[in-house]
Amino acid sequence: xxxxxxxxxxxISEHVLSSDDGTEKTRSISQWVIHEDYNVIFFANDIAIxxxxxxxxxxxxxxxxxx
Numbered sequence: 311x312x313x314x315x316x317x318x319x320x321x322i323s324e325h326v327l328s329s330d331d332g333t334e335k336t337r338s339i340s341q342w343v344i345h346e347d348y349n350v351i352f353f354a355n356d357i358a359i360x361x362x363x364x365x366x367x368x369x370x371x372x373x374x375x376x377x
Contacts, residue, residue, distance in 0.1 A: 319360070320374075320375045321366060321372070321373070321374045321375065322374055322375060322377060323374055324365035324366050324367070324368060324374070337362040337363060337364055337366070338362070338363035338364070339360045339361065339362060339363065340361050340362065340363040341360070341361040342358055342359065342360045342361065343358060343359045344357075344358045345357050345358065
């Protein structure tokens, strides 16, 4: 607690967050996987998969992306 990071993300399922439509929703993260070649200096491979502790409820405004 005390640390906060804001970024865009896409829902790929009700539990998995991987960009942002302008609405703000928050969830705790239960698990994450950062790209193994992520470079903190140059932000190369700046991508991660996050598993949410609780799911989003899908509706007209909250949907998973089509992959």
